[in-house]
Amino acid sequence: VPQLGPQLPPRLTQQPWHLLYSTGRDGFSLRTLYRSGARPDSPALLLIRDTEAQAFGAFSACAIRSSSSFYGTGETFLFSFCPELKVFRWTGRNDFFVKGDVNLLMVGGGSGRFGLWLDGDLHHGGSQPCETFDNETLSHREEFCIQDLEMWGLA
Numbered sequence: 001v002p003q004l005g006p007q008l009p010p011r012l013t014q015q016p017w018h019l020l021y022s023t024g025r026d027g028f029s030l031r032t033l034y035r036s037g038a039r040p041d042s043p044a045l046l047l048i049r050d051t052e053a054q055a056f057g058a059f060s061a062c063a064i065r066s067s068s069s070f071y072g073t074g075e076t077f078l079f080s081f082c083p084e085l086k087v088f089r090w091t092g093r094n095d096f097f098v099k100g101d102v103n104l105l106m107v108g109g110g111s112g113r114f115g116l117w118l119d120g121d122l123h124h125g126g127s128q129p130c131e132t133f134d135n136e137t138l139s140h141r142e143e144f145c146i147q148d149l150e151m152w153g154l155a
Helices: 030-035
Strands: 017-021 044-050 056-060 077-081 085-089 099-101 103-109 118-119 124-126 142-155
Touching: 030 099, 056 118
Parallel strands: none
Antiparallel strands: 017 142, 044 056, 044 142, 056 077, 077 085, 099 103, 103 118, 118 124, 124 142
């Protein structure tokens, strides 16, 4: 979280963050992650570590929630610590920021590809280059197994 601070929108850089959800504490469930979300206007930071010890994730300017359509703003971004911090910001080509239901959470999209997706039991996910962020694959592989996942929100 400290390394990501300078990448956040300026209005958020001095705000305290707190842990809303952790697979180690709360179990592996996308439903539980949605229920753990902060206020609707509160930003969220998803941090993921896969079973190959790669760390990556997404920042959303609004709470991560279940939805029937994409939501979010151009402040949304993807990031990877593979091996150093790389941030992938909105390209302006589409507004496929965040969308999720009980079976799937997606961040970024276009042409049938998602910048980051997580399945409903938070055991598997994937990452592909997408039009929203023009990102690299965030993990070593396009599909990965999740070891740890945390969601942070503003205090």
